[in-house]
Amino acid sequence: MAGELEFIARLRDLASHPAARGLNDDCAVLEVGSETLILTHDSLAQGVHYLPDQDMADVAWRLVATNLSDLAAKGADPLGVLIGYTLGRDDERFLDGLGEALRHYDVPLLGGDTITADGPRTLGLTAIGRATHRPVPSRAGAQVGDGIWITGAVGAAMLGLEALQAGDSDPAASLAYRRPDALLAQGQALAPLVTAMMDLSDGLLLDAYRMGIASGVTLAIDSAAVPIATPEGRRDEALRWGDDYQLLFILPDSVQPPVTAHRIGKVLARKDAPLMLDGRLLADASHLGWQHEG
Structure with missing residues (x-):
């Protein structure tokens, strides 16, 4: 497989639910009763998205902010986040930065998972938001002359x-x-x-x-x-x-x-x-x- 774009193209065959928007967006848009939920998940890999010796408080902030940025592009109001964390160096600093970011954006931590593993760490976060306007903006919709x-x-x-x-x-x-x-x-x-x-x-x-x-x-x-x-x-x-x-x-x-x-x-x-x-x-x-x- 050649890379990210080809992998995503294959994933589209599996993402048939309307909420997935054909994987042409960074977020899923899920209708639940009278509400529209916005869901996104991004990961940070050590040595790829952050330096191996970087302050883990900054890494935690970055993990929260990058996911909330996806919600921002949908005009969403954040409801909470779920974290996937690999234990390792400077866990206390990570928690310090995570708390700072959650307070800054006034968003609660709702749960998640922690693991141990060998090798470089990958950290993930799922952000959940509520649409403030419908239809929810997408990458599609740009019109000639705009x-x-x-x-x-x-x-x-x-x-x-x-x-x-x-x-x-x-x-x-x-x-x-x-x-x-x-x-x-x-x-x-x-x-x-x-x-x-x-x-x-x-x-x-x-x-x-x-x-x-x-x-x-x-x-x-x-x-x-x-x-x-x-x-x-x-x-x-x-x-x-x-x-x-x-x-x-x-x-x-x-x-x-x-x-x-x-x-x-x-x-x-x-x-x-x-x-x-x-x-x-x-x-x-x-x-x-x-x-x-x-």
Whole structure:
């Protein structure tokens, strides 16, 4: 099997329930009586998503925030989380950071599982939320003529990781990587207005490519309009680097966002690729952002 995309394609054959949304979203959307529940699960692997010697309090924060960011992209109100934890180094620090994150986002821990295992650790978290608006936003739905928007700069997490790896003594230099922010309030404000929305975890270009596929359109992005946190000479890297957890969203052309945001392009009728950058169609997703390889 070639990698993550092929594996997910095979999983789609199994995910036939309507709540799975064909696995074209980061969340399941489950109707339960009069309520709509939003469910997501993300994992962090040691040496892949965090450094082997990283402060486990920061890892715990990151685990909570990355999952809640998926809820933010659905305009959801978090109801609670379930944790899957592999015991190991600095468990007390992990608990400290977990408590900080849960208090910050005012979300309860509802349960989970702990295990012991040899080798690098993988930590998982399931987040459960309640929809604040229906229909719940998805990656699909972008319409020709809509505007493409982003809530903030990309590239900050890239610089943060570099600062962490370099041993920078200023905590602020690595904060964007260590403790990302889930934009829950922004997502809830945008949910009634957007035609499509997702959070940016794997890089702006790759995630926009995925949105274009899900919506059956071409997202035309002007790279110069994208706010970046990096020096100008690293703009191309910033567009492809993930972990910024900004919201990428689509609005009808006449609608202005109720939150701070930057317009970075326009939705076009589907061409030969789901993404266009500065007038050039990008049909190959292999170098657009972070993907797990098999």
